Amino acid sequence: MTATRPDLRDRAYSWHDPQLTAAAARDVDGLTFLRRMAAGEVPAPPITATLGFTVLEVDAGRVVFGLEPAEYHFNPIGSVHGGVIATLLGSAAGCAVHSTLPAGTAYTSLDLSVKFLRGLGTDSGPVRCEGLVVHRGNRTALAEARLHDGTGRLCAHATSSCMIFS
Amino acid sequence: MTATRPDLRDRAYSWHDPQLTAAAARDVDGLTFLRRMAAGEVPAPPITATLGFTVLEVDAGRVVFGLEPAEYHFNPIGSVHGGVIATLLGSAAGCAVHSTLPAGTAYTSLDLSVKFLRGLGTDSGPVRCEGLVVHRGNRTALAEARLHDGTGRLCAHATSSCMIFS
Amino acid sequence: MTATRPDLRDRAYSWHDPQLTAAAARDVDGLTFLRRMAAGEVPAPPITATLGFTVLEVDAGRVVFGLEPAEYHFNPIGSVHGGVIATLLGSAAGCAVHSTLPAGTAYTSLDLSVKFLRGLGTDSGPVRCEGLVVHRGNRTALAEARLHDGTGRLCAHATSSCMIFS
Amino acid sequence: MTATRPDLRDRAYSWHDPQLTAAAARDVDGLTFLRRMAAGEVPAPPITATLGFTVLEVDAGRVVFGLEPAEYHFNPIGSVHGGVIATLLGSAAGCAVHSTLPAGTAYTSLDLSVKFLRGLGTDSGPVRCEGLVVHRGNRTALAEARLHDGTGRLCAHATSSCMIFS
DSSP, rough: OOOOOOOEEEEEEEEEEEHHHHHHHHOOHHHHHHHHHHTSEEEHHHHHHTEEEEEEEEEETEEEEEOHHHOGBOTSSSOOHHHHHHHHHHHHHHHHTTTTTOTTOOEOOOOEEEEEOOOTTSOOOOOOEEEEEEEOSSSEEEEEEEEEOOTSSSEEEEEEEEEOOO | OOOSSEEEEEEEEEEEEEEEEHHHTTTSSSHHHHHHHHHTOOOOHHHHHHTTTEEEETTEEEEEEEEEEOOOGGGSSSSSSSHHHHHHHHHHHHHHHTTTTTTOOOOOEEEEEEEOOOOOTSSSSEEEEEEEEEEOOOOEEEEEEEOTTTTEEEEEEEEEEEEEEE | OOSSSTTTTEEEEEEEOOOEEEEEHTOOHHHHHHHHHTTTSSOOHHHHHHHHHHEEEEEETTTEEEEEOOGGOOOOOSSSHHHHHHHHHHHHHHHHHTOOOOOTTTEEEEEEOOOOESOOOOOOOOOEEEEEEEEOSSSEEEEEEEOOOOOOEEEEEEEEEEEEOO | OOOOOOOEEEEEEEOHHHHHHHHHHHOOOHHHHHHHTTTSSSOOOOHHHHHHHHEEEEEEEEEEEEEEGGGGGOOOTBOOOHHHHHHHHHHHHHHHHHHHHTTTTTEEOEEEEEOOOOOOOSSSOOOEEEEEEEEEEESSEEEEEEOTTTTEEEEEEEEEEEEEEE
């Protein structure tokens, strides 16, 4: 596909059938699943291709995602849309909880509360977003996530509660 | 671009230089700007192309966005990623505030608090997300947004505070 | 009890054994329980005496509390402490959910997200705080609450998620 | 004052004219003001007497409050009302921000987002609630607070955004 007007930009990308990802998550604990995804042994879900973010680090109760801000993330005022920031924070928080789950357990996010502290432009990268488990109960868990720009400044913060299912 | 493996899918899309959008926002009030965008007279920002959502309705203090859920929105468990839902809710809430601003005024979102009530799959569309201004002060505004699936069920709710600048 | 210094103020109040309240809640549905409390047939819980607020109206999915701001609610800057506002909003939201529960069911608040829009002083009363159910699922419910001052201005807003137990 | 019925309990308490507290805050930086309050040289605001909590520790960007749970804090289900927990969390978060402010600067809380993780009873004390500044900008600040029971278990978490004024 070729843009015919100078103000038109295009992008093409691909992703894997998400059923492969879901199948790979089924019989293993969360930490193993996420580490396989970080290692490229399990395909990352479609949204990571759509928004261009990747799993960088996975530990028990801690997951880090990375993003290189680009124009296709932009809102009308020329910076990364808050929804992209929310997506990274929610992913980091949710996966931090996932990394604590034994095989045969699943979770769903109940909420996501984001604070936007500093805008992101194309010169802000590489962005790092770290999720940490704050509290892990039997039925619910609470995680927080912090997003830092390439110079280490805190740009956004979130908390997220998850419900855990057997 | 062609996928050579049956589990690989691809997507190509285009958007307009966001500086055109920003320039169109500069000298008009928010309601006029958003209505021009809804009418296609002003290009929508890149994030709307990346995630495939559109402005459906614009009134003073009320904006509705639409989305058709698709596989490229998916998280690892085969439903629309919460970040996509957050993006719609944040856009609807923020634009509802924007629609109340006179020319020469700008806003920035301070926060976004999302509650996920029901998951979205490819059979959930078309999704409608309505943002409403709850309180409009001089320096800050509060908006809420509700996202309903194609059968009218409430699937997510958010509130967002914005700071207003002259 | 008498204050001996002009800058010292005192207050005395009483409440009922909360086990009476808990017992009265046990075998009835939430709406009946809350209406008995509003009618004075069931003692209100201790916190309502401590902070001086009362149930004004009870419907299915909607509860209104009232408060007369006073100096004993104050923070260091001479207005009602945000925690008092949060208490009213959380009570109104939680009781709105409670009013939808059948006998033999209980709930617990998972979270409370408050936005402070306008301060309250001793001349702001009587304050009305209305809680409404936004979404009622089988395991969780979402409610919102709005607090208005005596002239009808919106002063605070909250959302709260509750978990429901059989 | 004497209760004449066995199910009636009463409590009497006193506080200082809050204008004394406000005057003491005026010409000093936040850290000095809060340390004077912790040392008893400046009267604590009325709400601390009403709900029975005290400042335990004050550092730059960090404030700890303490509470001994009692029946007068109770909700209808026989545990400390979430509003009391919200009050402590909001105070700790707000005062942590206050402790970073130079003389002649004031702040107001824009929001408070609380997660309730574990209930508190009369055997849960002494409760400690620590507020920490997460981000300190020129016009806004973000703080978080964590409340632990007497055995060190995390019982509640909050974030709060504040607006800063010169």
